[in-house]
Amino acid sequence: MSRPPDTGTSLAAEAARARKRRRERSRRVTRHALLIAWTGFIAFPIFWMISTSFKDAGEWVAWPPHWLPHAPTLHNYAQIFAFGALDPTLSRQATEQAFTIWKGLGDAVLVCTSASLFALLLGTFLAYAISRFNVGGKYFRHTILMIRMIPPIVVAISILIYYAIIVPYVTSALFGVRISLFDTYVGLVLIYTVTTLPFVIWMMLTFIDEVPYTLEHAARLMGAGRVTVIRRVVLPLVASGMVVTFLFVFILNWAEFLLALTLTHPEVTTLTVLLNKFQSASEGRLYGPQAAIGTVVTIPVVILGLLIQKHLVKGFSFGTIRK
Amino acid sequence: MAGIAIKSLVKTFGSYTAVDGISLDVRDGEFLIMVGPSGCGKTTTLNMISGLETPTSGEIVIGGRVVNDLEPGERGLGMVFQDLALFPHMTVFENIAFGLRVRKMPAAAIAERVMEAAEAMHIKPLLTKLPKQCSGGESQRVALARTIVTNPAVFLMDEPLSSLDAKLRVDMRTELKRLHERLRATFIYVTHDQAEAMTMADRIVVMSKGRIEQLGTPLEIYNRPATQFVAGFFGTPTMNFLEGSVIAGPDGPRFRGAGLEQPLPASLSRNSEGRPVVLGVRSEHVVISEAAALPGTARLLEPLGDATLVHFDAGEGKSLVAKVAPSTALAPGAPLKFGFAAEHCHLFDAATGLRHS
Numbered sequence: 258m259s260r261p262p263d264t265g266t267s268l269a270a271e272a273a274r275a276r277k278r279r280r281e282r283s284r285r286v287t288r289h290a291l292l293i294a295w296t297g298f299i300a301f302p303i304f305w306m307i308s309t310s311f312k313d314a315g316e317w318v319a320w321p322p323h324w325l326p327h328a329p330t331l332h333n334y335a336q337i338f339a340f341g342a343l344d345p346t347l348s349r350q351a352t353e354q355a356f357t358i359w360k361g362l363g364d365a366v367l368v369c370t371s372a373s374l375f376a377l378l379l380g381t382f383l384a385y386a387i388s389r390f391n392v393g394g395k396y397f398r399h400t401i402l403m404i405r406m407i408p409p410i411v412v413a414i415s416i417l418i419y420y421a422i423i424v425p426y427v428t429s430a431l432f433g434v435r436i437s438l439f440d441t442y443v444g445l446v447l448i449y450t451v452t453t454l455p456f457v458i459w460m461m462l463t464f465i466d467e468v469p470y471t472l473e474h475a476a477r478l479m480g481a482g483r484v485t486v487i488r489r490v491v492l493p494l495v496a497s498g499m500v501v502t503f504l505f506v507f508i509l510n511w512a513e514f515l516l517a518l519t520l521t522h523p524e525v526t527t528l529t530v531l532l533n534k535f536q537s538a539s540e541g542r543l544y545g546p547q548a549a550i551g552t553v554v555t556i557p558v559v560i561l562g563l564l565i566q567k568h569l570v571k572g573f574s575f576g577t578i579r580k
Numbered sequence: 581m582a583g584i585a586i587k588s589l590v591k592t593f594g595s596y597t598a599v600d601g602i603s604l605d606v607r608d609g610e611f612l613i614m615v616g617p618s619g620c621g622k623t624t625t626l627n628m629i630s631g632l633e634t635p636t637s638g639e640i641v642i643g644g645r646v647v648n649d650l651e652p653g654e655r656g657l658g659m660v661f662q663d664l665a666l667f668p669h670m671t672v673f674e675n676i677a678f679g680l681r682v683r684k685m686p687a688a689a690i691a692e693r694v695m696e697a698a699e700a701m702h703i704k705p706l707l708t709k710l711p712k713q714c715s716g717g718e719s720q721r722v723a724l725a726r727t728i729v730t731n732p733a734v735f736l737m738d739e740p741l742s743s744l745d746a747k748l749r750v751d752m753r754t755e756l757k758r759l760h761e762r763l764r765a766t767f768i769y770v771t772h773d774q775a776e777a778m779t780m781a782d783r784i785v786v787m788s789k790g791r792i793e794q795l796g797t798p799l800e801i802y803n804r805p806a807t808q809f810v811a812g813f814f815g816t817p818t819m820n821f822l823e824g825s826v827i828a829g830p831d832g833p834r835f836r837g838a839g840l841e842q843p844l845p846a847s848l849s850r851n852s853e854g855r856p857v858v859l860g861v862r863s864e865h866v867v868i869s870e871a872a873a874l875p876g877t878a879r880l881l882e883p884l885g886d887a888t889l890v891h892f893d894a895g896e897g898k899s900l901v902a903k904v905a906p907s908t909a910l911a912p913g914a915p916l917k918f919g920f921a922a923e924h925c926h927l928f929d930a931a932t933g934l935r936h937s
Contacts, residue, residue, distance in 0.1 A: 474632050475665035479679030479730065480653030489678075493669045 309548035333549035361531035369510040372449030380457025464498030582643030582733040589638035600790035616787035658732035666711035697729040808928040856930035865924035866902035872919035
């Protein structure tokens with residue numbers, strides 16, 4: 258770096274530097290202001306949801322809006338977490354219908370966990386086959402993602418016809434037993450597994466491609482069979498990738514609404530479907546309990562994220578294997 | 581202990597022929613080095629011996645048994661890979677133990693064998709470390725320990741030293757040679773480095789374009805290269821080549837071309853006369869002296885310490901290299917006289933590249 262000699266020119270240089278500093282600072286301030294504004298814009302619905310979840314019925318749609326509840330209450334939570342019949346003290350004039358979260362929570366956890374695990378298991382092996390044996394040809398991996406570009410609504414109705422009409426008809430005709438997939442755990446797990454499989458394959462491909470194939474060759478030369486090679490060499494090296502993929506797919510399933518709405522009712526109710534019930538309740542919109550459920554639904558995702566943060570960083574940076 | 585016989589081995593990838601019908605006998609306990617430029621088919625051949633690639637046709641026999649249909653793990657081989665292929669998620673101990681664990685050996689016996697191998701390779705302090713905590717040379721030893729622990733009759737090595745720096749590479753050469761002496765197993769070693777091949781091999785296989793160019797001891801290959809390719813591949817600097825033809829002289833055959841004439845060994849067969857040929861002379865056999873017959877001009881001097889390389893113009897724009905004593909008085913631009921020692925002239929057919937003799 259060359260500095261001008263310490264004469265009259267240095268004053269001009271000093272002024273130029275000062276101008277540059279000022280310009281940089283104002284740029285920084287502008288940038289932060291914009292980002293803060295954007296964060297506020299993004300975070301406001303979450304804030305409003307949490308705030309509303311602590312408001313009593315009168316405050317939900319008060320004007321001017323109550324940014325924070327004037328009379329904070331746990332009524333909404335007590336209501337959604339109630340066991341059995343609703344305590345009369347919790348029952349409001351407007352809310353005679355009990356909306357407890359337990360059934361929806363249980364169903365959602367069951368369906369999302371099993372569907373994500375199935376998809377992870379299947380997808381990992383499929384990705385292995387595609388990565389190592391070029392199954393399906395050179396462009397197969399791109400084709401897989403393309404499947405996901407079809408809007409779910411397009412398939413929802415045809416799946417409904419399969420689940421509710423064709424499958425029961427065929428099974429009763431062939432085996433004499435009418436088996437319906439409509440409104441069953443199996444049916445929902447199946448469709449969730451299928452819809453998330455492309456993501457699992459795509460994500461696991463990036464991780465498996467990273468494992469040098471010479472590691473597998475070395476293991477095979479030492480006498481390990483294919484299964485041992487996968488179990489002892491490949492899977493341990495993509496484990497953190499599998500955790501990341503599971504989380505990603507779990508969140509997708511956790512937030513899925515359209516297929517669950519179309520393919521279930523009234524037996525199986527996931528949380529997103531449960532939330533929707535508040536919208537159409539004849540008693541009016543029950544924003545309070547809805548916000549409470551919304552808050553509760555968000556929590557597991559945040560907790561999962563925090564728990565596997567280490568793996569998440571490792572997984573997304575794709576730096577797990579030193580070559 | 582096992583010898584290996586390769587019979588008419590062919591491997592094609594689509595329309596590309598990587599290995600074009602090679603046959604080779606590797607003696608029991610031999611250190612055989614396959615050398616050639618990248619893409620010559622040496623690694624593919626090695627992978628077919630190991631079972632990682634399936635031959636398109638041909639037969640591989642290890643220790644008297646045809647192994648074409650055997651899994652890699654059933655062939656009794658050990659292999660060291662170019663990237664070493666240490667399992668990054670296992671400690672050094674587990675890496676070495678892997679092959680024994682797969683064989684369902686009892687834990688006590690595994691510990692004993694791993695200790696032995698670690699002792700032999702001087703890596704005992706590393707056993708609890710992960711591969712990424714080991715240096716290049718240490719990783720190399722771990723990979724070797726992992727290979728020797730299962731007592732294979734045949735060791736396959738695919739450019740195992742290419743990731744090391746120059747000094748370590750030379751040290752490891754000695755170490756490998758010593759290991760071979762101790763184990764007396766059959767070693768097949770693939771490299772593109774001719775110096776590595778010269779220093780370690782009992783015999784060298786020179787490959788080019790999927791075929792064997794020459795098979796012989798290092799000195800045979802250096803002193804009597806079978807083709808122009810082999811002649812050019814071995815030796816630093818590369819052998820000098822001059823194009824011309826053979827004519828009958830008063831005192832025997834002579835080479836004429838590139839503006840010069842050179843007497844040739846009298847042993848050269850008479851029917852070489854009149855054919856287009858390439859004359860090959862190694863730099864150390866180019867003589868620069870006042871008594872020599874041919875004029876030239878020095879262009880560039882490269883002192884190596886124990887010798888000096890003189891690049892000079894030999895007329896007709898032909899540039900040659902001579903290896904001379906380090907205390908040469910030559911300077912760039914200075915005229916010089918040069919000649920070739922007739923007994924060290926190699927003659928190759930210009931069309932086929934085959935040696936005339």
